[in-house]
Amino acid sequence: MARGESNGELVARARAGDPGACEFLVRRHLRAGYAVALSVVRDPIEAEDVAQDAFALAFERLDDCREPERFAGWLLQIVRNQAFTALERKRVRGPTLDPAAGPELGAWGPAEHVHLRARLLSALATLPAVQREVVLLHDLEGWTHPEIANALELSELMSRQHLFHARKALRSFLGAGARLEDTRGP
């Protein structure tokens, strides 16, 4: 049963050309890939593209994954590299609109989420990169601290600390925004 299979077993089957194993690996890790991409590019649509490209690249290079049990950490490193490449490409292309105000924000989800999304992205932009990754993997993807520690090569204690500081900073930013909106209200 693929759901109960370890990453190592799924990677071995995917290496042997089993398309079902590829799909289970995608189902298991695509959201985490998206979370890490989002923490770098800070644009949901671009993060989706980066995560997809990173997965395609990871499958192409699957034979280079020396520790299949640590597939998640290996994949997230590819995602991170792809995300930085995308950022660099964007920088070379020239300045674009702030992602928090970009038209792509309304590309998916209900319209009322556009404003919330913009506020969350602005709040995330205030955090250090590692805190963004930890808080997104924990609160968006639902990973546990041991999983985060293993994938990001941190101690569990550091993972807890990053989460604590990230949440505190986000609440402070979002709370301040809410208070500002209250004063603007009717």
Place this chain on the structure above:
Amino acid sequence: MDPDRIDFSPLDPSRDRAAWERMVRAVAARGSAARRRPSPVLAQVVAWWRPTIALAAMAALLAWAPALLHAPRPAERSVSETGADPVVSTTWWALEGKAPAAAEFVPTMGAEDAPR
């Protein structure tokens, strides 16, 4: 449920189940296709096999050409060189009305085999 959790659901692409499912399937299909692609070394061999065969054929032709050009043509060979039967040679000379040269006549008639 963690009460301190930040609600990132507006940033969650899997909220739209149908779109997310399409994306998962598309990524899995790309991944499977990437796995089916031949290894880089094999891909290079496949990509270069036609030019390689063409170059090998050209090299073989160039090596063979001098031998082809310098080989004597059958028409230039004399009757004696062909080692023909004396009866056939004599008949041929008679029909052609041609007098054989001594260098052709002697070996054809077997003078070379005569005891010395």
